[in-house]
Amino acid sequence: SHGQSLQQELAVALTPDNREHRQKIKEFLQSSDLFLPKYDLPLSSERELALHRLRAVCAMGALSVKDFRDNPQRIFAAHEEVGLCDGSLATKMTVQFNLFGGTVLRLGTEKHFGEGESFLRDIDSAGACGCFALTELGFGNNAVQMQTTAELDERTDEWVIHTPTTVAKKYWITNGACHSQWAVIFARMLVRGQDHGVHAFLCRIRDGAVGQPGQPLPEVGIEDMGHKMGCNGVDNGILSFHRLRVPRTALLDAFTQVDARGTVRSTIKKPRDRFLKVADQLLSGRVCIASMSLTATKCALLIAIRYSLTRLAVGSSGQSDTPIFDYQLQQKALLPLLARTYCLGFAHNYVKEELAKQMTGRAENADIVKLCCVIKPLISWNCENTATVCRERCGGQGYLSCNKLGHIIGFSHAAITAEGDNRVLMQKVAKELLARGSVDVPQVRAGADLTSLDTLLALLKARYATHQNALMGKLMVLQPSEVFETWMKRESDLVQATSEAYGEVFVLEQALATLAGKLASAQAKEVVFKIAALYA
Secondary structure, eight states, X not given: OHHHHHHHHHHHHHSOSSHHHXXXXXXXXXXXXXXXXXXXXXXXXXXXXXXXHHHHHHHTTSOOTTHHHHOHHHHHHHHHHHHTTOHHHHHHHHIIIIIIIIHHHHHOOHHHHOGGGHXXXXXXXXXXXXXXXXXXXXXXXXXXXXXXXXXXXXTTTEEEEEOOSGGGSEEEETTTTTTOSEEEEEEEEEETTEEEEEEEEEEEOBOOOTTOOOOBOTTEEEEEOOOOSXXXXXXXEEEXXXXXXXXXXXXXXXXXXXXXXXXXXXXXXXXXXXXXXXXXXXXXXXXXXXXXXXXXXXXXXXXXXXXXXHOEEEOTTSSEEEEGGGSHHHHHHHHHHXXXXXXXXXXXXXXXXXXXXXXXXXXXXXXXXXXXXXXXXXHHHHHHHHHHHHHHHTGGGGGSXXXXXXXXXXXXXXXXXXXXXXXXXXXXXXXXXXGGOSOOOOOOOTTOOTTOHHHHHHHHHHHHHHHHHHHXXXXXXXXXXXXHHIIIIIOHHHHHHHHHHHHHHHHHHHHHHHHHHSOOSHHHHHHHHHHHHHHO
């Protein structure tokens, strides 16, 4: 029917890639009772359920760490579809495949992949469960200054990994409290007393065989972070190392090699640049979190709008015969969020496509760092706001756990903080934007047509340019020693406003690109035009 063809066209515009594979994942999730929501579970049971779900998703072939070589979009698609089901499952999955597996793949060499890439297959099955030990208690947003050390002992041809202080403990390590046999440990690499900067090491932290966590190694301290406000299927742990000895070959050495004589060779000269290279997987991590959050947002809107269309309340006759979605109150609460989520979806598609091209070596995009750092905050903030409004507009029913909105709110807060606090990421976006210098402010004439998308885009660009130029003006008159004080303590609002304004321009531009190039029917174009206008 005509309605179905419109629905299909909009669905393809929202999720254009890997559509057959997405459908297989959806059908698999629907086919098994394992994925039915379960409530009021003990903490240990919730964690085991998330692990069983992860292994089931792995067994059906939802994604492979090797997809990063030729089809990263397949990994992002799996995050979007699994995000419909369970935030804890999606979180464990993103650490297993992106942060842990993706880092092994990108920074490791053949010796790390196992014979015939057997270790990569064990990652794909979650038989070799891993974690990503980067964040330290005292260095959450300043990881380049971390204190964990990996010192080469040339006598035994081993690295000695050590946690020297309490603030050097690895914090919030997903999969760390219960399930990981392996960790990618980030540490300062010390060779003959010289600090070569932060590098990554592939290490055993438990003694279990494939598929069995086993017991922590004697030199590895593991503390359980306990119950959280959401995502309690995720076993977050605190890791510390007490002179843990690992082979010299544990260094993930695609870019930096150390031989048995202690000779260090690196294709990256500066220690800080080496850190940026080894932490590169955080870019795709932000895209994975945005993927999960976007689907959770769609889920919240679906629940609230369906409920609003069927919940009858008082109508003009005084009878309870009117769906609450007929009320302006309900429409004005939910429809702008629907429009915003569509437009963020279009923008996210562009970021995924550009990052996938860069990861597979097909193209470079000078803006990719900015785009990955702006899309995660915009989507996760929208997830939290949408889920909260949806909960409120569903009244008491929205407060029941079985209606999922509370779980989505809890998950959204994890997304806001994970893999870069949103506000800190927005500072990074603003810093990257400074390279542009001052930008031209578009002129919008008085009386311009405010129903025109071109006018609305010009207004958003004018707001961004005004903020950017104001920020440049504040910084240009400063001595270098004064910049930190101004940036961090005086102009924080302007820094944040500049990044957000840049992000809003980008999102509307991608909605317009979708309108111009990815829709065939007049009906679909009309719907997306209205969505973009409501967003703007």
